[in-house]
Amino acid sequence: YVRWTENRNMSEYLRLMSEGRINVNALISATYPLEDAPKAYSDLQKPGAKPLITLLSYPESKSDISRRVELLQPATKPHTGKIRIAVVGAGGFAQGTHLPNLQKHSDLFEIKAICSHTGHNAQTTAKNFQAGYSTTDYNETLSDPDVDAVIIATRPRLHAPMTLQALRAGKHVLVEKPLCLTSEELEEIQAFYEGSHNSQLTSHSSPLLLTGFNRRFSPHIQRIKEMVDKRTNPMIINYRMNAGYIPLDHWVHGPEGGGRNIGEACHIYDLFTFLTNARVTDINIQSIHPKTEYYSSKDNFSCTASFDDGSLGTLTYTALGSKDYPKEKMEVYVDGQVLVMDNYQNLEVFGSKHKGLKTKTMNKGLLEELQLFGMAIKGEHSWPNPLWQQFQAMEIAINFDRTYKDKVSYFRIR
Numbered sequence: 001y002v003r004w005t006e007n008r009n010m011s012e013y014l015r016l017m018s019e020g021r022i023n024v025n026a027l028i029s030a031t032y033p034l035e036d037a038p039k040a041y042s043d044l045q046k047p048g049a050k051p052l053i054t055l056l057s058y059p060e061s062k063s064d065i066s067r068r069v070e071l072l073q074p075a076t077k078p079h080t081g082k083i084r085i086a087v088v089g090a091g092g093f094a095q096g097t098h099l100p101n102l103q104k105h106s107d108l109f110e111i112k113a114i115c116s117h118t119g120h121n122a123q124t125t126a127k128n129f130q131a132g133y134s135t136t137d138y139n140e141t142l143s144d145p146d147v148d149a150v151i152i153a154t155r156p157r158l159h160a161p162m163t164l165q166a167l168r169a170g171k172h173v174l175v176e177k178p179l180c181l182t183s184e185e186l187e188e189i190q191a192f193y194e195g196s197h198n199s200q201l202t203s204h205s206s207p208l209l210l211t212g213f214n215r216r217f218s219p220h221i222q223r224i225k226e227m228v229d230k231r232t233n234p235m236i237i238n239y240r241m242n243a244g245y246i247p248l249d250h251w252v253h254g255p256e257g258g259g260r261n262i263g264e265a266c267h268i269y270d271l272f273t274f275l276t277n278a279r280v281t282d283i284n285i286q287s288i289h290p291k292t293e294y295y296s297s298k299d300n301f302s303c304t305a306s307f308d309d310g311s312l313g314t315l316t317y318t319a320l321g322s323k324d325y326p327k328e329k330m331e332v333y334v335d336g337q338v339l340v341m342d343n344y345q346n347l348e349v350f351g352s353k354h355k356g357l358k359t360k361t362m363n364k365g366l367l368e369e370l371q372l373f374g375m376a377i378k379g380e381h382s383w384p385n386p387l388w389q390q391f392q393a394m395e396i397a398i399n400f401d402r403t404y405k406d407k408v409s410y411f412r413i414r
Helices: 006-018 034-044 092-104 119-128 138-142 156-168 183-196 219-228 260-276 366-377 387-405
Strands: 028-033 053-057 068-070 083-088 109-115 133-135 149-152 172-175 209-211 236-242 280-287 301-307 312-318 328-334 337-342 346-350 410-412
Touching: 028 034, 034 053, 068 119, 083 092, 083 138, 092 109, 092 119, 092 366, 109 119, 109 138, 119 133, 133 138, 138 156, 149 156, 156 172, 156 183, 172 366, 183 387, 209 366, 209 387, 219 260, 219 328, 219 337, 219 346, 236 260, 260 301, 260 312, 260 387, 280 387, 301 387
Parallel strands: 028 053, 083 109, 083 149, 109 133, 149 172, 172 209, 236 312
Antiparallel strands: 068 133, 236 328, 280 301, 280 410, 301 312, 328 337, 337 346
16 A cells, blocks of 8 residues: 555656557647747637647757846845855755745855756745845856855755765855765765865865754754763763654655665764764664554664764664654763753753753754854854764764664674
């Protein structure tokens, strides 16, 4: 059983047409050249019987088709010094989070371009957020000398190739997690920096790469980081993610999304790396074995990562729970203290004089991430997330998937 969605319905219709099992030729009443579109619509409004199908024919050559629409007059005044940014992928997350946050940081950023797969969405989004232009051509933004940086908010399958294209074009990149889906993609990005740059890159003259592991920038996590940096012993970190159920035929589980371990759990592997500031040595995973096909073992698992400072980080990730229960909670046990972060709204501290933190709303560090991205580009701040830590988070996630496929529960990374 699968959900019979509109997309599946249209796909089946196109398949039947391609096999000649549906033939609509007899229903076509007229064909108009594209330039005669006004006449076609006018004829449809005339009294009398209406045709079932009227076609518009497009020119054979596509060389004269423009994929860029100017919305604001090109600036004639000198460059203000703001970071001119292109947002690539204008879906719900970009429109609901990144673009409003860019406007909140209008002292740092100027929204130069919106790039989306469809022209209508690109142009509408660009108008709503006062961007300079809209385009459906990613290369348009990369070849534009007036674009300093790109935010990549497409589906995960495109993250690695788009990131590499932008870096090679000399653009700074903030790419939504995950950075990549495979070890081959990760190695290619690593090779870019190890070739012409150093893997511990900090030079502001080189393209900056920031993967959207925003949770490390949350005020709650920053407070925890301040406390654990002074520790004398290894720590134990327990993180629970009540992720919620997503139907197994959803794109998140397939090649577009890479699965929930790579697509979302990577956030927590980055947190473990950030808090320990240590290299991972091995991972140990366990997952459930559902008795029905409703649930998947791939989004119901426990993963324990060991680090070379002796610390342990355990993530319990599950789609079995209720959405009425808070999504995320973390407990840190260290040097006689217990630090409890509850859903990025409340941090409690036990066994220490350090104060906790409570915020009115959930704060996962998205606004702070963008600010540090801009400051780093301007040379006012170090890289918000060192390259090796970004790579390690993805290395854990990718090795997890490899371990799962090999049907083993233990994998030594170094």
